[in-house]
Amino acid sequence: MDQQVATPASSAIIRSAVDDPKVTSKDVCVFYGEKQALFDVNLDVPRNAVTALIGPSGCGKSTYLRCINRMNDTIPIARVTGEIKIDGQDIYDPDLDVVELRARVGMVFQKPNPFPKSIFDNIAYGPRIHGLVRDKTDLDELVSESLERAGLWNEVKDRLHEPGTGLSGGQQQRLCIARAIATKPDVILMDEPCSALDPIATAKVEELMLELRQNYTIMIVTHSMAQAQRVADKTAFFHIGYMVEYGDTKQIFEDPQDKRTQDYIFGRFG
Amino acid sequence: MSTWLITVGLLAAAAAAYLLSLFKARATVKGEVSKLHSRLGYYGSYAAIWTILPALLITFIWTAAEPQVIRSLVEKDLPQSVQSQPDALKSLALGRIASVAEGLPKLSEDEFKVVEKARLGFAPMTDAQNILQEKGVVLGSTPEPYVISAGYDQVIYKQNSRWMITGIAALLAVLGFAYSYFSIRPRLKARNTVENVVLGTLIAASTVAILTTVGIVFSVLFETIHFFSEVPPAEFFFGTVWDPRFTSVGRELSGAEGQFGLIPLLWGTLFISFVALLVAVPIGLFAAIYMSEYAGPKLRGFAKPVLEILAGIPTIVYGLFALVTFGPFLRDTGDLIGLDIAASSVLTAGIVMGIMIIPFVSSLSDDIISSVPQALREGSYGLGATKSETIKKVVLPAALPGIVGAVMLAASRAIGETMIVVLAAGIAANLTLNPFEPVTTITVKIVSQLTGDLEFNSPQTLVAFALGLTLFAITLVLNIYALYIVRKYREQYD
Ligand SMILES: Nc1ncnc2c1ncn2[C@@H]1O[C@H](COP(=O)(O)OP(=O)(O)O)[C@@H](O)[C@H]1O
Ligand SMILES: [Mg+2]
Numbered sequence A: 001m002d003q004q005v006a007t008p009a010s011s012a013i014i015r016s017a018v019d020d021p022k023v024t025s026k027d028v029c030v031f032y033g034e035k036q037a038l039f040d041v042n043l044d045v046p047r048n049a050v051t052a053l054i055g056p057s058g059c060g061k062s063t064y065l066r067c068i069n070r071m072n073d074t075i076p077i078a079r080v081t082g083e084i085k086i087d088g089q090d091i092y093d094p095d096l097d098v099v100e101l102r103a104r105v106g107m108v109f110q111k112p113n114p115f116p117k118s119i120f121d122n123i124a125y126g127p128r129i130h131g132l133v134r135d136k137t138d139l140d141e142l143v144s145e146s147l148e149r150a151g152l153w154n155e156v157k158d159r160l161h162e163p164g165t166g167l168s169g170g171q172q173q174r175l176c177i178a179r180a181i182a183t184k185p186d187v188i189l190m191d192e193p194c195s196a197l198d199p200i201a202t203a204k205v206e207e208l209m210l211e212l213r214q215n216y217t218i219m220i221v222t223h224s225m226a227q228a229q230r231v232a233d234k235t236a237f238f239h240i241g242y243m244v245e246y247g248d249t250k251q252i253f254e255d256p257q258d259k260r261t262q263d264y265i266f267g268r269f270g
Numbered sequence B: 001m002s003t004w005l006i007t008v009g010l011l012a013a014a015a016a017a018y019l020l021s022l023f024k025a026r027a028t029v030k031g032e033v034s035k036l037h038s039r040l041g042y043y044g045s046y047a048a049i050w051t052i053l054p055a056l057l058i059t060f061i062w063t064a065a066e067p068q069v070i071r072s073l074v075e076k077d078l079p080q081s082v083q084s085q086p087d088a089l090k091s092l093a094l095g096r097i098a099s100v101a102e103g104l105p106k107l108s109e110d111e112f113k114v115v116e117k118a119r120l121g122f123a124p125m126t127d128a129q130n131i132l133q134e135k136g137v138v139l140g141s142t143p144e145p146y147v148i149s150a151g152y153d154q155v156i157y158k159q160n161s162r163w164m165i166t167g168i169a170a171l172l173a174v175l176g177f178a179y180s181y182f183s184i185r186p187r188l189k190a191r192n193t194v195e196n197v198v199l200g201t202l203i204a205a206s207t208v209a210i211l212t213t214v215g216i217v218f219s220v221l222f223e224t225i226h227f228f229s230e231v232p233p234a235e236f237f238f239g240t241v242w243d244p245r246f247t248s249v250g251r252e253l254s255g256a257e258g259q260f261g262l263i264p265l266l267w268g269t270l271f272i273s274f275v276a277l278l279v280a281v282p283i284g285l286f287a288a289i290y291m292s293e294y295a296g297p298k299l300r301g302f303a304k305p306v307l308e309i310l311a312g313i314p315t316i317v318y319g320l321f322a323l324v325t326f327g328p329f330l331r332d333t334g335d336l337i338g339l340d341i342a343a344s345s346v347l348t349a350g351i352v353m354g355i356m357i358i359p360f361v362s363s364l365s366d367d368i369i370s371s372v373p374q375a376l377r378e379g380s381y382g383l384g385a386t387k388s389e390t391i392k393k394v395v396l397p398a399a400l401p402g403i404v405g406a407v408m409l410a411a412s413r414a415i416g417e418t419m420i421v422v423l424a425a426g427i428a429a430n431l432t433l434n435p436f437e438p439v440t441t442i443t444v445k446i447v448s449q450l451t452g453d454l455e456f457n458s459p460q461t462l463v464a465f466a467l468g469l470t471l472f473a474i475t476l477v478l479n480i481y482a483l484y485i486v487r488k489y490r491e492q493y494d
Helices: A061-068 A098-104 A119-130 A136-149 A169-181 A199-212 A225-231 A249-254 A259-265 B003-028 B040-076 B087-106 B109-120 B125-134 B145-182 B190-230 B233-238 B249-254 B263-294 B297-312 B315-336 B346-370 B374-382 B387-416 B419-424 B442-450 B459-492
Strands: A021-032 A035-046 A050-054 A078-086 A105-108 A187-191 A217-221 A234-239 A242-248
Touching (some): A021 A061, A021 A217, A035 A061, A035 A217, A050 A225, A061 A078, A061 A187, A061 A217, A098 A119, A119 A169, A119 B387, A136 A169, A169 A187, A199 A217, A199 A225, A234 A249, A234 A259, A242 A259, A249 A259, B003 B040, B003 B145, B040 B190, B087 B145, B109 B145, B125 B145, B263 B297, B263 B459, B297 B346, B346 B387, B346 B419, B346 B459, B374 B387, B387 B459
Parallel strands (some): A035 A242, A050 A217, A050 A234, A187 A217
Antiparallel strands (some): A021 A035, A021 A078, A234 A242
């Protein structure tokens, strides 16, 4: 098995071609200081679909996800090479404004992280920063629309001015999704969005993902293979910094080709 | 033997008891120490504690009580004429007796015999007087015979007392050792006893700390009540004039009453603290933001301790700086631009005090800002906010309650601060809005009411306790509230 670990990039198994991809990665490498965390990742992410990233802990899933909204820029020692394009536009182009990029690529984190502000102000945070609304009525509308899309409107419409931190964990996570939607992104990145939630809250968030996929391109890191099978159209398997195998979710789970993918999926390690 | 010698002796005894019990404990299980309830060392400690603790406790208690007991014994034997004197004269007589008692042990054996004979009536008292005077013991111009007898008695009492306590300590040590030594069995729960003693010691230590605080508060409280029996509380708390009129000899005759209005002092205190916060809060907060959000780890590791050193400078040094350098500088600058700034003024004291409390604000705020979870920052970046937007709209609002707590802690430091204001605020109790004029503060007046040679029974000095208690109440409330806020803030992110 140890010999297989050093598989060169070109040997990543790509099972199905994606035409008109939303996000394309070419030879993406990430270094934390001297240490390389990601090796030559090539991946085409389809638009208006859910793509799951799976693999054992520490294999670089989060690292890859954070390349796509350039969140790794906030880590001083992190360095990214290679090319990532969204709708054909190079997002590491020095002329590109990272603030604009992050408005277009929303992110939802592992632990719900609502700001210690009211529910309303949590949602209004992004639109206000980016000047997306002209007046109060616009803002009210955007807030209610975002909450509705996140399936939270009915639960919070009477308490918009209470603190967002007072919601339950599952509600908080949907609030964070609504907050991301409010800046009108077209890609949403989710890093283990359900790992801090109970099964019922998880089911709600999954339902939400399936609904959002009609209008958004969603990339989700998950440790739950059942979840990947329930929500994802495509699945990519990562292993110690390499993207090993990528294809339709059904193919990956029913008929994995690479030995490492098989071992992981059939529960032999990780 | 002196208490010190007894202690050393007991320590030696305890060490011996430790070793003996160790051997015995080992012998009871024939070397198979795993059969013992506790580890071997605990049996040693068990015996050592029994040997030393009761004896030492009795010794210390007796040492504390000894002077009182001897004094009352000596006093009881004094002639009726002395006993009926007023307290002041009586304590003078006791003082002279004590100096004789101190002189006696310095005599040679022969000389002491002479004094002994005089005391017992076999020789004239004048012999004893002469000997004592030769040795330089001051007896006064007409030494009464009872002084020497009483002094002699005191020495003898002291000697007897020492023999007694040495004997008692030795006896207790032996009994304690015997009890523990013979109770050593494999099933003896030596560890539990030892741990209880350790626990008891810890409890005793914290009790002492708490009782001391309570004691201080009560003693101040009683003096304050004493003060309020002479000056009505309403006059103190709501009076706007501070004019305590020291009862110098002339004034006492004129019968002028002092006025003890707290308001001007409180005003001065709050005014100066306000100026101090005006200086310290922006500087401290900006420094904290820079250090927690922008500075690299290297710079932070260097700058933070340096800033905290500011807090370690003795406040008298700040006071000197204010008095000698900064006050005159402000005055001269004022002259240049046509402002009339006194060298000792609200501004001088306030600014220098502000510099002093910068580290309190910055260090605590820095901790608090750093404890805002990284997840909140990332959430904000993820929505496309820049670093400064994130700090302004997410980090600072999240940290605000904690920062308010930090500022209030700094404020209570400022209110209780003494040396800077003593040197740089002035002593005139002005009720003014002009920051260029001198004012005075509660702490300054406490100092000035108590400096000098004064009896602690006039309102002029007792007022210091009322002031102290007021100050204590203000800072206590501020501190409790600040700590409450900071704690609540911490809980929010745990
Ligand atoms: N901020 C960081 N600094 C240094 N190393 C990091 C950092 N974040 C992640 N890494 C390293 O990069 C590798 C991949 O981590 P990550 O992407 O978080 O894995 P995953 O999300 O798949 O569990 C790990 O070895 C991890 O130790
Ligand atoms: Mg991760």
